[in-house]
Amino acid sequence: MNMVLLTQNVSRRFKDIEALKGVSLDVAAGEKVALLGHNGAGKTTLFRVILGFLRADDGHVCINGQPPGSRLARRDVSYLPEAVAFPKMLTGREIVSFYAKLKNADADEVGSALEKVDLAEAADRRCGGYSKGMRQRLGLAQAIVGNPKLMLLDEPTSGLDPISRQRFYELIGEIAGRGTAVLLSSHGLSELELKTDRVAILRKGEVVANGSLAELQRSANLPIRIRVRSNSDHVESVHSRLGGERVNGESVEFDCPRPDKMDRLSVISQLGKAVSDVDISSPSLDEVYRYFSSDDADRGDAT
Amino acid sequence: MSAVLTIAGTEIRIGVRNRWVLLASIILLVFALLLALLGSAPSGATKADSLSVVVASLSTLSVYLVPLIALLLSFDAIAGEIDRGTLQLTLATPVSRGQVLFGKFVGHVVVLSLAVVLGYGVAGAIVFAAAQNTGMDGIFDLARVISTSLALGATFVAIGYVASVSVRQTGTAAALAVAIWLFTVVLYDLALLGGLLASADGFFAKTLFPYLLVINPADAFRVFNMAAIDAAASTGLAAGGNAMPFLPQLAIISPFVWMVIALGLSTAILRRVQP
Numbered sequence: 001m002n003m004v005l006l007t008q009n010v011s012r013r014f015k016d017i018e019a020l021k022g023v024s025l026d027v028a029a030g031e032k033v034a035l036l037g038h039n040g041a042g043k044t045t046l047f048r049v050i051l052g053f054l055r056a057d058d059g060h061v062c063i064n065g066q067p068p069g070s071r072l073a074r075r076d077v078s079y080l081p082e083a084v085a086f087p088k089m090l091t092g093r094e095i096v097s098f099y100a101k102l103k104n105a106d107a108d109e110v111g112s113a114l115e116k117v118d119l120a121e122a123a124d125r126r127c128g129g130y131s132k133g134m135r136q137r138l139g140l141a142q143a144i145v146g147n148p149k150l151m152l153l154d155e156p157t158s159g160l161d162p163i164s165r166q167r168f169y170e171l172i173g174e175i176a177g178r179g180t181a182v183l184l185s186s187h188g189l190s191e192l193e194l195k196t197d198r199v200a201i202l203r204k205g206e207v208v209a210n211g212s213l214a215e216l217q218r219s220a221n222l223p224i225r226i227r228v229r230s231n232s233d234h235v236e237s238v239h240s241r242l243g244g245e246r247v248n249g250e251s252v253e254f255d256c257p258r259p260d261k262m263d264r265l266s267v268i269s270q271l272g273k274a275v276s277d278v279d280i281s282s283p284s285l286d287e288v289y290r291y292f293s294s295d296d297a298d299r300g301d302a303t
Numbered sequence: 304m305s306a307v308l309t310i311a312g313t314e315i316r317i318g319v320r321n322r323w324v325l326l327a328s329i330i331l332l333v334f335a336l337l338l339a340l341l342g343s344a345p346s347g348a349t350k351a352d353s354l355s356v357v358v359a360s361l362s363t364l365s366v367y368l369v370p371l372i373a374l375l376l377s378f379d380a381i382a383g384e385i386d387r388g389t390l391q392l393t394l395a396t397p398v399s400r401g402q403v404l405f406g407k408f409v410g411h412v413v414v415l416s417l418a419v420v421l422g423y424g425v426a427g428a429i430v431f432a433a434a435q436n437t438g439m440d441g442i443f444d445l446a447r448v449i450s451t452s453l454a455l456g457a458t459f460v461a462i463g464y465v466a467s468v469s470v471r472q473t474g475t476a477a478a479l480a481v482a483i484w485l486f487t488v489v490l491y492d493l494a495l496l497g498g499l500l501a502s503a504d505g506f507f508a509k510t511l512f513p514y515l516l517v518i519n520p521a522d523a524f525r526v527f528n529m530a531a532i533d534a535a536a537s538t539g540l541a542a543g544g545n546a547m548p549f550l551p552q553l554a555i556i557s558p559f560v561w562m563v564i565a566l567g568l569s570t571a572i573l574r575r576v577q578p
Contacts, residue, residue, distance in 0.1 A: 051395050053577050069399050079395040084388035090313070101309040102396040142392065235322040 001003070002029045002179035004076075005050065010059035012205075013095065021205040027150070027181040032172060034192050035185040038293055043185040044082065046202070047152050049181075050164035051079060053112040075103070080139045080150035082155045082185075088128030092119050095127060096141045098167045103146030113141040115299035116171055125236055134158040140168070144175065151175065153184040168196035180209045189285035197207070202218050209292045213285070220291045222283035223255040226264060241271065306398045307406040314410025317498060318376070324417045326517030327372050331422025334364050339430050349502035352439025354427060354432035358448045361423060362528035363450040366521050370459040371484050373415055380407050381573060385472045390578040400573045404468075408460060408566065415456040423449050448528055451555060455524045458558040459484075461565035468572040491519050513547050523557035530554070 005027040012020040020042050027033045048054040049185050050061055051070015066073035087094050097110045114123045117137040122130065127138060136159050143151055153172075157165045172195070186192055189199065192213075199216055201209040209216055229251045230238045236284050239246050242264075244254025256264050261280075268275055283291075318324055338360035380402075384390035393403060427445040431437050495515060498507050517523040518564035530551035 048577070051391075053391065053394070071399075074395060074397045077395060079392060081388045081391045084392060086387075086389065087313075087317050089317050093315070094313070098309060098313050099392065099396060102393065102398045104307055104397070146396075 003027070004029050004064055005183065006060070006062040007046070010046070010049060010056045010061060012049060012054060012057050012216060019205050020056070021048070023202070023205070024059075024209055025183075025200055025207060025210065027183050029149070029179045029181050030168040031198065032176045032196040033183045033198045033200060034185070035183060035198040035200050036187070036189060036192075036289060036293070037185070038187075041202040041293070042155055043202055045205075047079070047154055047183075049186070050076065050152060056116040066247075067244040075146075076149040078103070078143040078146060080143045080151075080153045082158070084139055085136075086127050086135065086138065089126060091124050092127050092130070092134075092138050092141070093123040096123075096145060100145040101144040101303065105146040109145045109147075109291045113144045117141045117145060118167065118172075135161055137164070137168075140171070146169075147275050148180055151180055151182045151184075153182070153227050155185050155187065155291050157186065159176055162288060165191075189216075191207060192285075201289070203293050216292070217283070217288055220283070220288045221258065222287060223257050224261060224283070224289060225253065225255050225281045226268075227251055227253045227278075227279040227281075228268055228275055230274055231276065232273075238271060238274050241267065306402045307409060310387070310393075310398075310403060310406025311408075312411065312499050314407055315413050317408070319412035321554060323376065324414055327415070327418035328421035328425075329362075329500065331368060331418060332374075332426050334368065335361055335426030336424055336429065339426060342553055351407060353435045354430050357427070358441065358444040359532050360450050361445075361530070362451075362474075362525060362532070363525075365436040365448065365455060365507045366525050368419055369415075369419065369452050370488055372418065372520055373411075373456040373459035374463045374466075374480040374484050376411050376415060377407075377478045378467050379473055379570075380404075380411070380464055381467040381576070382391045382470055382476035383467075385576070385578055386470050386473050390576075400576075402571050403571055404464060404566070404570050408457075408464070412453070412457045416453050419449055419452050419456065423452070424542070444532060445465050445505050449530060451524055453554070455520060458520045458565065461562050463570065464569035465565050465572070468558060468569045487521050492522065496516035508549075517554045517557050520558040520561045523554040523555075524552040526551050550564075552564045554559045 003026045005025075007023060007025050010020050010023045011018070023042070023046060024031070025035075025046075035043050035046070045054065049056050050068055052067075052073065061068045063073040064076045066076070093110060095108070096113055100110050101299065111120070111123075114120050117140050119134065119137055122134060125210065127135065130138065136156065140153075140156060143153065156170055160168060172184070173183055180204075182196075184196070188281075192199070198210070198212055200207055200215075205254060209219070211219070228238060228242060229245070232249055235246060235250055235252065238250045242252055242254055244252050247253050265278070268278055293294060335357070339357045341360075381390065384393070394400065423445065427442075431441065462483060463480055466483060467476045470476050470479065495512065498515075499512060502508055517526060526547075
């Protein structure tokens with residue numbers, strides 16, 4: 001595969017804090033990768049190393065064959081920082097046009113970028129009057145211009161309403177479809193809404209998971225939850241057979257390791273009329289994320 | 304070059320829209336007219352060109368106001384962009400850090416020029432129209448004080464960048480800019496005066512003082528303009544101009560030297576800044 005971004009064993013220390021510890025993460029052309037982690041997990045530091053703003057203490061970073069921060073690398077990268085406040089006196093069009101000129105992009109790209117982020121109507125208004133979501137979309141518009149080979153988006157969906165977020169991921173899909181490698185950071189798995197090809201999770205500067213969502217779910221190997229509905233007459237005997245907790249005086253709930261699922265279900269079916277319904281829920285994306293990103297979890301290797 | 308012009312153009316647009324140019328022009332105009340009004344009394348008794356007399360006052364006004372306006376314009380240039388997160392965006396594009404700083408410099412100098420030309424120009428036009436004894440001499444004097452004010456302003460824009468690239472917070476940069484103004488325009492002269500009083504005929508007054516005077520770009524500006532108007536004898540510090548060990552016209556080199564030093568230094572520091 002044509003890897004646009006290569007990072008190998010990147011480490012970076014700030015005084016006594018190890019912000020990045022041997023991070024290796026590649027992104028191929030046309031691939032959408034989400035970088036997850038709590039605040040302070042090292043996401044922004046990694047972006048800053050890739051952009052060449054910070055030098056890695058150790059390891060190797062390469063953007064389309066160029067060292068980070070070099071003129072050629074900067075020509076290929078576009079960036080949207082987490083918090084950016086554009087000059088209030090300028091219009092949306094003037095701001096996008098400013099960055100387009102710095103990137104030597106065509107002037108025609110400005111209008112089409114503003115249209116793509118649904119800012120065409122507001123483009124000639126001063127951005128001081130924009131809502132938070134509009135400012136975020138303006139940031140995205142400046143990131144689109146210049147036909148970048150690698151897009152780095154630091155928490156791009158924070159502050160967006162669900163519809164804008166949906167539209168945002170559609171747009172990312174289109175951009176990646178044209179061959180741009182996209183690396184975006186986010187706070188939680190559920191927010192990603194299954195819109196990226198791969199998910200990498202950073203915890204205290206280390207990559208603790210790197211794979212598709214299905215792979216992550218499999219390797220987390222979290223128990224499924226089974227809820228058995230009975231009635232007030234039989235709930236006691238159901239509880240004594242299955243264990244777990246009683247809920248609402250009529251139901252019993254318990255966790256079950258994935259391999260044991262069929263065995264448990266056959267035990268439940270033997271209970272006959274004492275059981276009126278069964279619900280099985282897989283671990284949510286938030287639970288999978290919590291599993292990988294929490295401090296005390298006993299993790300398997302998901303990479 | 305196009306990146307420099309793009310950045311300069313954006314600075315000019317912001318300067319005009321946030322009413323910087325208007326406000327600075329009005330301040331300069333009001334002070335210039337006040338001085339013209341106060342200065343009209345002596346000029347009535349002399350043969351001097353009315354406008355030339357006003358210009359003498361304007362050069363003293365410039366020493367205080369132009370560096371202040373220039374520093375207020377430039378202290379935010381880099382620290383403010385770090386604060387707002389826009390510097391990361393700009394530096395992620397292929398533009399070089401030197402181009403960013405030089406583009407801002409060109410833009411800020413144009414903004415300052417608009418304010419000085421408008422403020423002093425309108426004040427000069429009013430005096431020219433109102434007074435009887437005005438001629439080409441006065442217009443030349445006005446043109447000289449405007450152009451040297453721009454040189455002084457550009458120097459302090461560049462010095463403001465040194466403050467702006469040295470700190471990460473806008474507030475700190477502002478405090479640093481005010482300190483620079485206070486030192487170069489007020490305290491430095493007081494210290495020199497103190498030195499003169501302490502050794503009126505000694506080594507300090509005769510040998511050191513003229514050089515120490517022109518090392519400060521604001522004082523060098525004053526020495527140059529006072530010498531040019533030939534009114535040096537009547538004005539405080541520059542009275543030393545008659546006994547200078549060098550041609551007082553050479554004093555104007557000082558702001559330009561400082562401009563180059565400040566631009567070089569701020570570019571060098573900016574290259575090390577992590578946005």
